[in-house]
Amino acid sequence: MNEAYDELAFEPHEEELLSRVAWHYYHDGLTQSEIGDRLNLSRIKVSRMLERGRRMGLIHVHINSSYGGCFALEARLQEIYGLDEARVIPAQETGNINDRLAEAASQYLMGRLKDQEMLAVGWGATVMGTLQRLARTLSYRDISLVSLTGGVSAYIEGVASGRSSQNVHLIPAPLVVSQESIAEAIRAERHVVEVMSMARTANYALIGIGAVADEATLIASGYASRSQFEIFRRQGAVGDIIGIFYDQNGVPLDLPFHKMLVGLDFEALSAIPQVIAAAGGPKKVEAIRAAARGGRIDVLITDEPTAEAILEKDQA
Amino acid sequence: MNEAYDELAFEPHEEELLSRVAWHYYHDGLTQSEIGDRLNLSRIKVSRMLERGRRMGLIHVHINSSYGGCFALEARLQEIYGLDEARVIPAQETGNINDRLAEAASQYLMGRLKDQEMLAVGWGATVMGTLQRLARTLSYRDISLVSLTGGVSAYIEGVASGRSSQNVHLIPAPLVVSQESIAEAIRAERHVVEVMSMARTANYALIGIGAVADEATLIASGYASRSQFEIFRRQGAVGDIIGIFYDQNGVPLDLPFHKMLVGLDFEALSAIPQVIAAAGGPKKVEAIRAAARGGRIDVLITDEPTAEAILEKDQA
DNA sequence: GCGCATCGTGATCATATGATCGACGAAAAG
DNA sequence: CTTTTCGTCGATCATATGATCACGATGCGC
Incomplete structure (x- = not known):
């Protein structure tokens, strides 16, 4: 007493x-x-x-900033999911959330990337935004870019413009093709093999996380249909990373769709020292949570409401 | 810019x-x-x-205590009125305000008084309460008590009980007598002269501050009448210290009443190194403020609402 | 009453912090 | 384009802080 x-x-x-x-x-x-x-x-x-x-709490230090509440979330995310690092950006009404995530991700990478390292990149709107912001830094620091999948040419070209493209290595193919046999053939191409093996040596991978929702960029860009998504969802898919769908524990599903992808698989992705995911928004809560639970990612960059929603699910 | x-x-x-x-x-x-x-x-x-x-205020330290707001008031009181020290006790519904002031005053004095020093005491309910709380400390540390005025016998006796009274020196007279001639005669008494000159050598003086209001202890104890108070008020009196009434600038008035007092005057009081006043309550705001403005006191112990009211008046 | 444990205290020392200085680099003025 | 000025940076050093230790007081159980 x-x-x-x-x-x-x-x-x-x-x-x-x-x-x-x-x-x-x-x-x-x-x-x-x-x-x-x-x-x-x-x-x-x-x-x-x-x-x-x-x-005893008599003295209370308040950090008078919108970031104030985020750091506690970061700490909990790191602890619960064993992440190397979590970045949570404050809730804010104004501004596109993907832009703000891309800003945060680019700043994170600017702080991490050392001269002459190699960054592997995945697929998605947030990844694209991040690369645009990084462009100057990349050339200045002589960072090499390599793609983890096909289908990234369009936006990477833009990023690489204005500098020698010799250290930008793209998989010269679409993300998904229509038949398994075609995918196999492409993956066997010498140039594709070379880029993919180079991707395995990257120091960092920057990826997006996709929700299994009609708004997904995969659907918007025509790589998948709504009916396919409906089937994936019935099979337990909650999200995708570089086109690979996984269940609520982050375990990849066995889908025919995966056989038609041109890109690395989860095993190869996990072998990259630090996999950095930038994703946020209400639709992606479950997808992010599953990816984190499954150990698919090492660093998570997300926004405050999403982080709260993720943690809330794991409270119970 | x-x-x-x-x-x-x-x-x-x-x-x-x-x-x-x-x-x-x-x-x-x-x-x-x-x-x-x-x-x-x-x-x-x-x-x-x-x-x-x-x-830049990004980092804000909050002190999670009812005292939190008081220290800012103390600092402003000290600065505006040039006090050596101000103590403000937090607002609180429960409890008698005089008791709490007496508690604060006794704690202040316990921290200040050194062995074998001498404390001169004035007149009033708060002073009495303070002395009661100090009794043990006083005897333990061999502190001498001396009265600044007559009329304190009643309660000082109580305080001094149980220990040798050799270092308690009282003016053996009432606070006020009925005629100027009698007061003069008493003040000329050898014993009274001795005690008063001893009082001038005290290290500290503990005094109350009286309001010019019907509830004043001076009226309650029969030393003055309501009609007298009304006259004092018309002459500009806003408060009294050891029976001496002063105007809003803390300047003593020229009243017949003062001639009938048995005790030290303001000049002698100011000569004591540290004059400590303990007083609070809505009626006393103006009395305390005038005393502080006039430099009548060196240390003020009051309560939060009173301190706020005092400062508010000096804002304009 | 006598150890015994526990707590609070101050002394001492290692570490963390912030003040000062000179150097560097960017922006503004010439 | 050069020069000046300003601001920022990190090195160095003095100071402030907190960790550790040993002591003395207090309270408790035997």
């Missing part, structure tokens, strides 16, 4: 003294020695009072 | 970084070096970011 009391409350006079010490320290900016002199306490006692005040 | 910008806002990315640094520092308890390692910043830069965040 005595311990509990000590942990939860102060004697009334002690609270006054503690508050006064904290006020001088944090508000007036006095040193602990100065406070001690003024209040007739030893410096060490002032130090201990401050520590006690902090531990 | 550039300066103004720097002072008021961050670049968006800088705010994120700054928030992150602050979060690690204050929330996670990491050292500046650890944060620097983690975010690829030099330690010194982390230090500067934190300082910047503090200066």
